[in-house]
Amino acid sequence: MNFNITTTPLKEINADVEIVIVIDKNLKHKTVKERKLLKKAGFSGAQNEVCHLVGKRRIYIGADNLKGAAIRPAVAAAIRSLNGKKGYKTLKIATYVSHPRCSASIRAMVEGLVLGSYTFTKYKSQKVKNPVKTVEISLEGYEPHEITMETAARAVHNGEIAASATNYTRNIVNTPPDDFYPESMAKKAKKLAKKLGLGCKVLGVKELEKEKMHTLLAVARASRHEPCVIHLSHKPKNPKKVITLVGKGLTYDSGGLSLKPGDYMVTMKADKSGASAVIGIMKAIAEMNLPIEVHGFLGMVENMIGGDAYKPDDVLKAKNGKTIEVRNTDAEGRLVLADVLCYAQQEVKADYLFDFATLTGACVVGVGHYTSGVMGFNDEVKSLVKKQATIAGELVTPLDFNDYLKKTLKSEIADICNISNTRYGGAITAGQFLSEFIDEDHKEKWAHIDIAGPAFVEHIWGENPSGASGAGVRMTLRLIESLSKENTH
Ligand code: BES
Ligand code: ZN
Ligand code: ZN
Numbered sequence: 001m002n003f004n005i006t007t008t009p010l011k012e013i014n015a016d017v018e019i020v021i022v023i024d025k026n027l028k029h030k031t032v033k034e035r036k037l038l039k040k041a042g043f044s045g046a047q048n049e050v051c052h053l054v055g056k057r058r059i060y061i062g063a064d065n066l067k068g069a070a071i072r073p074a075v076a077a078a079i080r081s082l083n084g085k086k087g088y089k090t091l092k093i094a095t096y097v098s099h100p101r102c103s104a105s106i107r108a109m110v111e112g113l114v115l116g117s118y119t120f121t122k123y124k125s126q127k128v129k130n131p132v133k134t135v136e137i138s139l140e141g142y143e144p145h146e147i148t149m150e151t152a153a154r155a156v157h158n159g160e161i162a163a164s165a166t167n168y169t170r171n172i173v174n175t176p177p178d179d180f181y182p183e184s185m186a187k188k189a190k191k192l193a194k195k196l197g198l199g200c201k202v203l204g205v206k207e208l209e210k211e212k213m214h215t216l217l218a219v220a221r222a223s224r225h226e227p228c229v230i231h232l233s234h235k236p237k238n239p240k241k242v243i244t245l246v247g248k249g250l251t252y253d254s255g256g257l258s259l260k261p262g263d264y265m266v267t268m269k270a271d272k273s274g275a276s277a278v279i280g281i282m283k284a285i286a287e288m289n290l291p292i293e294v295h296g297f298l299g300m301v302e303n304m305i306g307g308d309a310y311k312p313d314d315v316l317k318a319k320n321g322k323t324i325e326v327r328n329t330d331a332e333g334r335l336v337l338a339d340v341l342c343y344a345q346q347e348v349k350a351d352y353l354f355d356f357a358t359l360t361g362a363c364v365v366g367v368g369h370y371t372s373g374v375m376g377f378n379d380e381v382k383s384l385v386k387k388q389a390t391i392a393g394e395l396v397t398p399l400d401f402n403d404y405l406k407k408t409l410k411s412e413i414a415d416i417c418n419i420s421n422t423r424y425g426g427a428i429t430a431g432q433f434l435s436e437f438i439d440e441d442h443k444e445k446w447a448h449i450d451i452a453g454p455a456f457v458e459h460i461w462g463e464n465p466s467g468a469s470g471a472g473v474r475m476t477l478r479l480i481e482s483l484s485k486e487n488t489h
Contacts, residue, residue: 001114002134003156005149010138015092018058019078023065034058048077048462066095068108072393075109076116076463083119084128094138102147103155106137108393110159111166111474115463118167120174161287162392162477166470169273169280173456173468177252177269181225182300185249185272189230189279189298196286199233213339215316215324216299219332222256222309223302229340230275231347232282232296239293241483244350245282245476246340248333248357249275249300256303256329257311264361270456270468271333274356275300277451277472284477290484295348299340303332315414319343320437325414333359334430335418338437345439352381352483353446355434356472362426363399363450369457371395372471375431376447385447388482389475393463395454396475399428406432427452 010018020031022045027035034056043051045062047070052059059081063074075093082088093113095105117130139152172180172188186202193200205226208217213229220227250271254260260268275298282296310316314326316335319342324335337355345353363373374385374396382398389396405428408420416436420429431448438446454471457464464470 001117001132003110003137003160004134005137005139005152005156007139007149009140010092010094013092013136013138015090015136016057016088017082017091019075019091019093020058020060021063021066021071021074021095022060023063032060048074050077050081052081066105068104068391069393071095071105072108072112072115073462075112079113079116079130079132080460082132083117083130086131088131090134090136091132092136092138094140103151104391106152106155107159107162109137110156111163111393112463114160114163115166118170118465120171120465120467122175158288158481161284162474165280165284165287165477166473168283169276169470169473170465170468172276172279173270173273173470175269177302180269180272181251181302182228182249183225185251185275185279185298185300186228186230189232192279192283193232196283198282198286199231199235201231203229203231211343212317212319213343215318215335216301216339218310218314218316219256219303219329219335220301222306223304225251225302227301229343230296230298230300232279232298234282234285234290234294236289236291236293238291240291240486241351242293242295242348243480243483244295244297244344244348244353245278246297246337246344246353246355247275247278247299248272248337248355248359249298250333250336251300251302253303253330253332254305256332257305257309258329259305260330267456267458271358272300273358273451273455273468273471276468277356277470277476280470280473281476281480284473285480288481290480292480292484294480295344295350297340297344299336301332301336303329318437322416322436323414325411325417327417328419331418331430333357334433337434341434341437345442349441351445353438353442354385354449354476355446356449356451358452358455359448359450360427360430360452362430364453366399366427367397367453369453370461371397371453373397373399373427373450374447375399375401375428375450377401377435378444378446381445381447384479385449385475388479392474392478394471394475396449399431399450401428401432401435405429409433
């Protein structure tokens with residue numbers, strides 16, 4: 001999708017279709033030219049309500065206001081309504097009303113257009129695609145002093161990068177497990193690194209053994225696909241900060257010998273969402289060329305059953321020497337992350353350390369399908385994640401650790417168990433398990449983000465399609481962007 005930004009008034013721009021955002025529920029605003037027709041069609045201007053007046057070549061879309069959080073899903077719904085249709089190559093749109101954060105609204109609009117036009121058609125004989133190729137954005141309504149062309153153009157550019165990276169992540173997550181396994185991610189990472197000038201190191205089984213990543217290797221053992229850990233790096237000169245991102249990359253989670261029931265196994269191709277988010281973030285960081293050093297570590301493994309499978313009752317030794325009693329092979333993500341977190345901290349001393357994982361069903365039970373849980377020891381770091389997620393249009397809520405729950409991970413024969421002895425608080429106990437693998441130096445710099453809920457949802461919600469959402473990409477990008485603007489002293 002190509003974007004052109006112009007000061008030409010909307011009516012002078014030729015396009016196949018126009019998106020008109022309606023914020024006035026009485027439909028009395030000057031931008032609403034077909035009030036009677038809309039009323040007749042029963043259009044009420046509610047948030048995300050679409051009314052396509054085909055003959056008038058206008059798509060009306062309701063929004064509660066012109067802030068990013070309302071514009072993004074609204075515009076996504078409008079452009080999504082064209083999926084599978086032909087003859088809508090060019091689209092025009094304006095934001096009309098300016099306010100102090102108008103560049104954020106322009107960015108949200110671009111994100112909404114790119115995110116809403118996403119379709120995953122790889123496996124369809126009849127490809128349903130979005131027809132829009134060119135979007136003309138008119139700054140009609142803005143006074144020249146309110147936003148410069150340069151600011152607007154940057155908002156468009158960054159919005160495009162953020163949303164395209166999200167779609168890139170969605171494609172990976174949506175790809176079935178027989179077509180996307182650890183080696184596929186390694187290939188993808190190498191290709192991306194070459195294109196964008198990122199550093200890329202892939203550790204295969206031999207290197208993983210050398211690095212003593214035995215818990216990761218145990219989870220991987222029964223799969224016909226060998227595991228790998230991928231280290232991507234973006235290293236600008238004189239970086240303002242150093243950030244490490246770690247992602248859970250289970251290309252399939254059958255549960256292992258603690259086998260999942262059939263209907264819980266469906267969608268477990270999405271258990272690679274954490275790693276997929278990290279590679280998407282790396283792509284966007286490189287494209288924006290942010291002055292922050294960013295390292296992405298992806299733990300790629302398939303959790304299967306078989307004669308060589310790791311077992312409940314096994315005791316494993318993680319990279320940092322801690323022993324783990326396995327009581328459930330379906331709590332495998334934390335075992336993989338334990339080793340990758342240790343490795344990441346050995347390789348990089350970071351100012352912030354974030355991990356992303358579809359770690360627990362308990363997180364989905366606790367906060368619902370649309371929200372990620374953020375955990376850690378430092379309230380400010382958790383708040384920062386939540387704040388930037390909100391700006392980016394993602395939902396995050398803190399889940400606080402406590403010492404009582406920590407005790408439920410005790411083992412009689414090893415240093416710790418991989419599951420807790422209570423059925424409750426599973427998202428937090430999983431986070432507290434991970435905390436055992438965070439060094440003293442990184443304790444206050446770490447946040448664990450459980451994206452099990454939003455990473456994969458089987459219906460449309462807001463700007464997200466049915467299937468993979470790309471959860472974690474936009475929020476982290478915003479966070480890293482905010483650090484790049486921060487004063488260094
Ligand atoms: N990948 C799952 C968590 C999950 C569940 C993600 C639903 C997305 C949707 C994870 O590996 C898992 O199986 N966790 C177990 C932990 C339990 C055995 C302590 C769970 O949540 O049931
Ligand atoms: Zn599992
Ligand atoms: Zn899992």
